[in-house]
Amino acid sequence: DVKVTQSSRYLVKRTGEKVFLECVQDMDHENMFWYRQDPGLGLRLIYFSYDVKMKEKGDIPEGYSVSREKKERFSLILESASTNQTSMYLCASSPTTSRFNSEQYFGPGTRLTVT
Amino acid sequence: AQTVTQSQPEMSVQEAETVTLSCTYDTSESDYYLFWYKQPPSRQMILVIRQEAYKQQNATENRFSVNFQKAAKSFSLKISDSQLGDAAMYFCASGGSNYKLTFGKGTLLTVNP
Numbered sequence: 001d002v003k004v005t006q007s008s009r010y011l012v013k014r015t016g017e018k019v020f021l022e023c024v025q026d027m028d029h030e031n032m033f034w035y036r037q038d039p040g041l042g043l044r045l046i047y048f049s050y051d052v053k054m055k056e057k058g059d060i061p062e063g064y065s066v067s068r069e070k071k072e073r074f075s076l077i078l079e080s081a082s083t084n085q086t087s088m089y090l091c092a093s094s095p096t097t098s099r100f101n102s103e104q105y106f107g108p109g110t111r112l113t114v115t
Numbered sequence: 116a117q118t119v120t121q122s123q124p125e126m127s128v129q130e131a132e133t134v135t136l137s138c139t140y141d142t143s144e145s146d147y148y149l150f151w152y153k154q155p156p157s158r159q160m161i162l163v164i165r166q167e168a169y170k171q172q173n174a175t176e177n178r179f180s181v182n183f184q185k186a187a188k189s190f191s192l193k194i195s196d197s198q199l200g201d202a203a204m205y206f207c208a209s210g211g212s213n214y215k216l217t218f219g220k221g222t223l224l225t226v227n228p
Contacts, residue, residue, distance in 0.1 A: 031214050040124070042206060042220035050214065058215075090160065094214060102148055102210030106160035 003027070004107035006091050012113045019078040021110050023091030030096040032074035033104065034058075034066065037088040046089075049074055050096070081114045088112075117142045117209050121219035128197045129227050135182075136192045136222045138207035147211045149183065149190045154221075155203040163205070166190065194224075202226045 007022035023032065031050050035043040035058075045058030047066040055066050063085060067075045074093075078085055088111050092104040118141045128134035140149065151163040166174045166183050173181050178198075182191045190209075194201055207219040 033215075040220060043218040045215060048215060092160075096214070102214050102216055103150065103162060103165060104216055105162075106152075108159045 004091055004093055004105050006089075006107040006110050008110050009108060010111050010113075012115065013078075013081050014115055015082060017078075017081050017114075019081045019112065019114075021076040021078075021089055021091075021112070023074045023076070023093075023107055024072055025074075025093040025105070026072065027093065027095070027105070028071065029093035029105075030071070031094045031104075032068065033092040033094075034064075034074065034076045035090045035092065036060070037090055037109070043090065046076065081112075083114050086112060086114045117144070117147075117211060117217040119207050119209055119217050119219040121207055121222050123222045124220070125223045125225070127225040127227060128194070128201075130197055130199060132197055133193060133195045134197055134224065136194075136205055136207075136224065138190045138192070138219060140188050140190060140207070140209045140217075142188075142209055142211060144211035147209055149181075150208045150210065150216070151179070151181070151190075151192045152206045152208060152218075153201075153203045154206065155200075160206070164192065197226050199226050199228060 004025045034046040048056045049068045065077045091107040094104045120139045147168045149166045154160045164176045178195045204221045208216040210216045
């Protein structure tokens with residue numbers, strides 16, 4: 001089974017702190033994704049990586065950056081956390097076996113609260 | 116660009132009954148996939164069912180089936196013989212040539228005993 005893990009289930013940080021959210025997958029997937037999930041808004045893509053050291057902005061990249069130094073690990077960075085970044089963050093991965101087979105596998109999520 | 120619309124923020128069903136969740140989408144892709152994901156309370160998002168747009172036959176996975184109407188850009192999920200464990204947030208999603216998925220806003224399904 002594909003396993004996607006995230007470093008924390010719950011995280012509380014203060015405004016202005018630098019926050020790192022880590023995601024690791026064990027299936028050698030090329031693609032990795034970071035989403036935020038808010039009630040009534042569904043999942044919105046923050047950043048996407050299709051290879052090591054490669055990244056692409058999603059729909060809401062402002063206030064976030066990412067790092068992918070190794071294939072299995074994709075980090076989301078909040079340079080200076082703000083209260084409007086309080087949310088559930090989901091990581092996902094997918095293989096590049098077929099161009100249109102875009103099924104993604106999700107981690108358990110990190111619920112981040114910024115106070 | 117792709118858009119996915121789920122018009123039912125909440126639905127409820129009696130245990131053992133059938134319920135249908137609606138989804139419409141819009142895409143400029145000529146070939147694409149459609150998905151239904153399930154997110155149980157405080158648990159991980161998992162894939163329920165997927166449909167290749169070039170296949171006319173509707174996908175089925177045990178009690179879960181879809182009604183895919185390509186011309187109408189409609190992709191509804193039918194859950195038969197509903198069980199308490201089906202209670203969850205359900206997301207419809209579409210994926211195209213760039214590996215990315217576009218999600219709807221979700222439908223919260225309650226199953227009443």
